[in-house]
Amino acid sequence: MAKVSINLATGSIQKEDIIVGIDLGTTNSLVAFIDPDKTPKVINDTGKGVLVPSVVHFDTAGGITVGNEAKNYLITDPQNTIFSVKRLLGRSYNDIQNYQDFFSYKVIDDNTESLVKVKVGDRFYTPIELSGLILKELKDRAEHALKTPVTRAVITVPAYFNDSQRQATRDAGKLAGLDVLRIVNEPTAASLAYGIGLNPEETKTVAVYDLGGGTFDVSILQIQNGIFEVLSTNGDTFLGGDDFDRAILEYWIEKNGLNQAELTQNRELTQQLRLKAEEAKKAFTHQSLFNEKIGDIWCTIDRNTFEELITPKVQQTITACSNALKDADLTIADIDEVIMVGGSTRTALVKSKVAEFFGRPVHNEVNPDEVVALGAAIQADILAGNRTDILLLDVTPLSLGIETMGGLMDVIIPRNSKIPTKAGRQYTTSIDGQVNMKISVYQGERDLVKENRKLAEFDLKGIPAMPAGFPKVDINFLLNADGILTVQAIELRSGTKQEVEVKPAYGITDDQVEQMLMDSITHAQDDVQQRMAIEARTEGEQMVYQAERFVEKHGALLSVAEVAETHQYVQALKEVLTSGDKDLILKKVDDLNNLTRPYAERVMDQAIGTAMKGKSVE
Numbered sequence: 001m002a003k004v005s006i007n008l009a010t011g012s013i014q015k016e017d018i019i020v021g022i023d024l025g026t027t028n029s030l031v032a033f034i035d036p037d038k039t040p041k042v043i044n045d046t047g048k049g050v051l052v053p054s055v056v057h058f059d060t061a062g063g064i065t066v067g068n069e070a071k072n073y074l075i076t077d078p079q080n081t082i083f084s085v086k087r088l089l090g091r092s093y094n095d096i097q098n099y100q101d102f103f104s105y106k107v108i109d110d111n112t113e114s115l116v117k118v119k120v121g122d123r124f125y126t127p128i129e130l131s132g133l134i135l136k137e138l139k140d141r142a143e144h145a146l147k148t149p150v151t152r153a154v155i156t157v158p159a160y161f162n163d164s165q166r167q168a169t170r171d172a173g174k175l176a177g178l179d180v181l182r183i184v185n186e187p188t189a190a191s192l193a194y195g196i197g198l199n200p201e202e203t204k205t206v207a208v209y210d211l212g213g214g215t216f217d218v219s220i221l222q223i224q225n226g227i228f229e230v231l232s233t234n235g236d237t238f239l240g241g242d243d244f245d246r247a248i249l250e251y252w253i254e255k256n257g258l259n260q261a262e263l264t265q266n267r268e269l270t271q272q273l274r275l276k277a278e279e280a281k282k283a284f285t286h287q288s289l290f291n292e293k294i295g296d297i298w299c300t301i302d303r304n305t306f307e308e309l310i311t312p313k314v315q316q317t318i319t320a321c322s323n324a325l326k327d328a329d330l331t332i333a334d335i336d337e338v339i340m341v342g343g344s345t346r347t348a349l350v351k352s353k354v355a356e357f358f359g360r361p362v363h364n365e366v367n368p369d370e371v372v373a374l375g376a377a378i379q380a381d382i383l384a385g386n387r388t389d390i391l392l393l394d395v396t397p398l399s400l401g402i403e404t405m406g407g408l409m410d411v412i413i414p415r416n417s418k419i420p421t422k423a424g425r426q427y428t429t430s431i432d433g434q435v436n437m438k439i440s441v442y443q444g445e446r447d448l449v450k451e452n453r454k455l456a457e458f459d460l461k462g463i464p465a466m467p468a469g470f471p472k473v474d475i476n477f478l479l480n481a482d483g484i485l486t487v488q489a490i491e492l493r494s495g496t497k498q499e500v501e502v503k504p505a506y507g508i509t510d511d512q513v514e515q516m517l518m519d520s521i522t523h524a525q526d527d528v529q530q531r532m533a534i535e536a537r538t539e540g541e542q543m544v545y546q547a548e549r550f551v552e553k554h555g556a557l558l559s560v561a562e563v564a565e566t567h568q569y570v571q572a573l574k575e576v577l578t579s580g581d582k583d584l585i586l587k588k589v590d591d592l593n594n595l596t597r598p599y600a601e602r603v604m605d606q607a608i609g610t611a612m613k614g615k616s617v618e
Contacts, residue, residue, distance in 0.1 A: 021376025027213030032377035045141035090165030132175030187219035189375030232327035241344030248277035406534035424476035445520030447527035
C-alpha cells in the first residue's frame, strides 16, 4: 500500500490530489475546485451543465440513473424516482409525517423515532445511501473532468442542520468513497466565496438570504478572527422558486378556463405547462412580456402580473428575515453585508425587496447557483494548507464517539472539528425497566467500535425503571483547548448524572493516527455496508421484542388465528436476523409492522372506548 502523509494539525491527508467543494442541494447539487490559477471554479462535465439535479431513478432491472437523465423520470415513473432526499437526511418518520404527501415515492412509516427509509420495489434505501449515490455522481463527474482521482471533499449543509443530519451527510460522503474533511454551513461557504471572513482582522455581521427551488432560509452570521458564528436562522423548508412557477401555472389554468381534474389526469400536459411557467419566470430577467403557446393553450403573462402573483411568497421571506434579526437580537443597522444565494434570487422582485428591507445593496455578483460550492472549494483549499494567509485553528485529528447497539460507533465530535468544542446527542433505553446504561467512549474513524481505540467506559446508574424508549439520556462531549475530553451523561427525567474525563491523544503516536485514517479510507465501503446490515438487524430485534410483548399483553383481544399469524411473522423475521441481508431483514420488519398495525389500532380504540364508558362528551 502506498504510504500517504497526514498533516496532524488539520487531520487531513497531504497528497497532491485535489480536494473538492460540494454543495449537496435539495433540488440541484454541484462540485467545485480551486484551479491552478488559485481561482475557484465549478465543474461542468461533458457539457451536461454545472447543476446536477438531486434526483435518483431505479429501473426494474436494478439500474440506477442519477442527475439530468433521472429528472426525466419524475413524470413517467414517479414511484421509482427519488427527489428532495436532503429533506429526509437524519430525520425520523415522526419528523416528516406531516409532509408525506409531498413525496411521490414510498417513505416507510414505522411510527417510531428511527430514521426513515425509502422503499423502491423490494429494496430499502436510507437517505444516506441515496445521498451517497448523488455524491458518487458528483465525484465521477469531477474525476472525469479533472482527469485525476477525487477522494477528499468539503460538503456544505444548511446552518439549521442538527448533529444527526450532519453525521448523515458525512456518512453519505463515506459511502460515495469520499473522505469528508469538513462539513461547512452553507452561509459560511457563501461568505467565503465573497472573500468575507478571510481577513482575520475583520469583524462583520452578515445576512445570507438563500432562496432555492424548494427551500428558503436566512442566516445571520457574526464573523470575528476568522471564526463564523451562526447567530440565528429562519425560513421555510417548503418555499422556493417552485412556488413562483406554480403561481404562473395556476394563472394560465384560470385564464384559459382549463379543467383542473383533467389536468391532474394528463400529467404530460401539466408537466409541459410547468416547464413553460419556469421558462416565463426566467425570461423576466431580460424581458417584460412572455407570450407563447402549447397546442391551443395561450401561455401569456407580463412581468407586472408575475410580480403581483409572487408578492405574498416574497413577503413571507422578508418576514423570516425580520424574525431572524429579532432572534439574533440585532437591528437592520447592525448588518454589514447581505449575500444572495440560490437560483431564485435572480428574480428582480426578490432582489429589490431584500435590498429595500436591509436598506443596502445586496451581493449578487457571484452566480447564486454556484456561490456555495465555490465557497466550499475555498474552505477545501484552506484545509489543504494552500492558503498561507489564513491561520487554521487547532482541530481534533480523530473522531470521538460512543458505542451503540450492535457494536457500532456513533460519532459525537467528528475529526477536523475546531477545538475547543462541545457536542451532544440524546439516547434512550432498548429494554423495558432498564436502570443502568453502559457508556463506552471510543476514538477513530471506523464504523465498528472493535476497529477503534477505546478511551473510557462508565455506567450511568439509577435511571428510573420505565418502558423502553421513555428515558431520555443526554450524552455530551466537551473537548477543551488542551485536548482534555469530558464525557457527561444525564437522564433528563430524573436528573441522574455521571461524567468521566479522558485525554484522547494520550499514548497515541502520529504513525498510529495516520494508520487509523488510512484504514478508514481503505475500508469505507465495507464499513458502511456492515453498519447498515447491523442497523437493520438491531431494528429487527427491536421489532421482534415489541411484537412479542404486544401479544403477551394484549393476546386476549386478538383471535387465535391472529396470534398464530403474528407468531409466524415473528418467526420469519427471527430466521433472517443473522443473514446479513439488509433488504431481506427490512422486508420482514415491514411485513410484521403491516400485519400488527391494525391490531394495535384496535387495542387502542378498545382502551379509549373503555375509558370513555359512562362519560358524556360535550
